[in-house]
Amino acid sequence: MNTPAWFKFVAVLALLWNLLGCIAFFSDLRLSPEDLAKLPEAQQALYAARLGWAVAATAMAVFGGALGSIGLLLRKKWALPVFVLSLLGIIVQDMGLFVLADGLRLAGPVAVVMQAVVLAVGIGLVLLSRKGIACGWLS
Structure with a gap:
């Protein structure tokens, strides 16, 4: 079945978004004491x-x-369970940040909004991959 053009566009945006997340993660790990x-x-x-x-x-x-x-771009069904794991990671990260580390008070409202956007994108990618499977765009 033909995949709509918007699907590939969204998959590219998703990859860029997540690569930025990878860069931010590595940058965070590389912070020196200084x-x-x-x-x-x-x-x-x-x-x-x-x-x-x-x-x-x-x-x-x-x-x-x-x-x-990458799974979306390759039109593979395995994108769904990988996105589910990613979403689980977002939820666990948010619990650590906002529940246990008091991130709401320490990081402020901008961090809350950013994490809400990250959570929304994570949910959206799970739903998109489910739709891709249901419509036959992913095999």
């Missing part, structure tokens, strides 16, 4: 409060999102 010392006090506290499993969940979210986007 870099951290330059951050506002609240962000320093947020970094200090981060839990290892929440960082691992972030990795699962961004790398799963990138891999799932």
Whole structure:
């Protein structure tokens, strides 16, 4: 079955979005103590409060999102379970950030809005891959 042109366009955007997430993740890991010392006090506290499993969940979210986007571009059904894992990573990351590390207070409303956008995109990609399977665009 022919895949609509918009599907490929969205898949490319999804890949770019998730690659930016991968870059942000690696940039975050590469912050030196000197870099951290330059951050506002609240962000320093947020970094200090981060839990290892929440960082691992972030990795699962961004790398799963990138891999799932590649699956969409290749028109493969396996994109769906990869996006589901990525979404799970987003949810676990958000729990670590906002519930356990008090990220709402430390990071502020901009971080909440950004994470809400990330969550919405993650949900959207799961729904898109489900639609792709249902419509026969993914095999």
